[in-house]
Amino acid sequence: MGRIMALDVGDVRIGVAVSDLMKIIANPLETYVRKGDVERDARYIADLAEQNQVDKIVSGLPLSLDGNENVQTAKTREFVDILRSVCAIPIEFLDERFTTLSAERVLIEGNVRRENRKKVIDKVAATIILQNYLDKNS
Numbered sequence: 001m002g003r004i005m006a007l008d009v010g011d012v013r014i015g016v017a018v019s020d021l022m023k024i025i026a027n028p029l030e031t032y033v034r035k036g037d038v039e040r041d042a043r044y045i046a047d048l049a050e051q052n053q054v055d056k057i058v059s060g061l062p063l064s065l066d067g068n069e070n071v072q073t074a075k076t077r078e079f080v081d082i083l084r085s086v087c088a089i090p091i092e093f094l095d096e097r098f099t100t101l102s103a104e105r106v107l108i109e110g111n112v113r114r115e116n117r118k119k120v121i122d123k124v125a126a127t128i129i130l131q132n133y134l135d136k137n138s
Contacts, residue, residue, distance in 0.1 A: 001021060001023075001055075002021075002053045002054055002055030002056070003018045003019045003020070003021060003023070003052055003053055003054050003055070004018070004019040004023055004054065004055070004056045004057070004058060004130065004133065004134070005017070005018050005019075005029075005048075005049050005052065005054040005056070005057045005058070005130075006018075006026065006057070006058045006059070006060070006094075006126045006127070006129045006130030006133065007045065007057065007058070007059045007060065007126055007129075008060050008096065008099065008100070008122050008123075008125040008126040008129060009059060009060065009075075009076045009079050009080070010034075010122060011034070011075065012033065012034055013031050013032065013033055013034060013122045014031070014032045014034060014041065014045065014122065014126075015028075015031055015032075015121070015122030015123040015124070015125050015126035015127075016028075016029040016030050016031070016032060016045070016048060016123060016126050017029055017123060017126035017127040017129070017130040018052050018054065018130070019130060019134060021053075023134060023138075024134060024138070025131075025134070026127045026128075026130035026131040026134060027127065028120070028123040028124060028126065028127045029048070029052070029123060029126075030048075030123055031119065031120060031121075031122045031123045032044060032045070032048075038078070038079060038082050039082055039086070041079070042079065042082045042083040042085070042086050042087070043086050045057075045083055045087070046083060046086045046087035046089075049087060049089055054089055055089065055090075056089065056090050056091075056092065057083070057087075057089050057090070057091040057092070058091070058092050058093070058094050058129060058130060058133045059076060059079075059080050059091060059092070059093055059094070060076070060093075060094060060095075060096030060099060060125070060126070060129040061073060061076060061077075061093040061094060061095055061096055062076055062096055062097075063095055063096075063097055065097065067095075067097075080093070092133075094129055094132065094133050096125070096129050099125045099128045099129050099132075100121065100125045102125075102128050103121050103124035103125040103127075103128055104117065104121060106124060106128075107120065107121060107124060
């Protein structure tokens, strides 16, 4: 019985979160700073999934407020396609609208300073994506 990993894929950083073994609680794992080589980034995430005994990956899908796909949606889909080519773990998408906003609110309420929020906001957003997925599928 493995874990579920969630990704908040951005142009500069990828937020990563993993579930507990019972797939009940989402935990932030790391904020990966992208290296400018999509295949290298995908291999890093695949290795991270293997190290954490992941049997499913959930990627946030950034849709417009009206639910339509946009440029960032296409970039995320492209990254996930490359990740699928280097990783045998099944990958699903989950609507991630408002997760970064929610993450920002959580960090502000936690009195995290602005300069420190940037370092952790992506993994907090990934944690929110994952917890939403876990709650929806429990």
